[in-house]
Amino acid sequence: MLPDESVVGNRFGLDKVVFVMHYDNAEAIFHHFYGDRADFAGYIHKFCSSNYFTFSLKDECEKYD
Numbered sequence: 351m352l353p354d355e356s357v358v359g360n361r362f363g364l365d366k367v368v369f370v371m372h373y374d375n376a377e378a379i380f381h382h383f384y385g386d387r388a389d390f391a392g393y394i395h396k397f398c399s400s401n402y403f404t405f406s407l408k409d410e411c412e413k414y415d
Contacts, residue, residue, distance in 0.1 A: 376390075
C-alpha cells in the first residue's frame with residue numbers, strides 16, 4: 351500500500367508512530383558525531399510530539415526478586 355500523499359504529518363500516513371530506541375546510546379552516538387556541545391534534546395524533540403517513555407527490563411525484573 352502506498353502512502354497517501356495528501357496526508358500531512360508523516361510520510362507513512364499513520365496517525366501515530368512509535369519509535370523504539372536506546373535513548374542513552376543514541377545520545378552518545380549523536381555527541382560522538384556532532385560533539386559534546388551539540389543539543390541532543392533539541393534534535394530528538396524534532397521527532398517527538400510528546401515526552402519520551404522510559405522502560406527498564408532490569409527494574410521490572412527486580413520487582414520479582
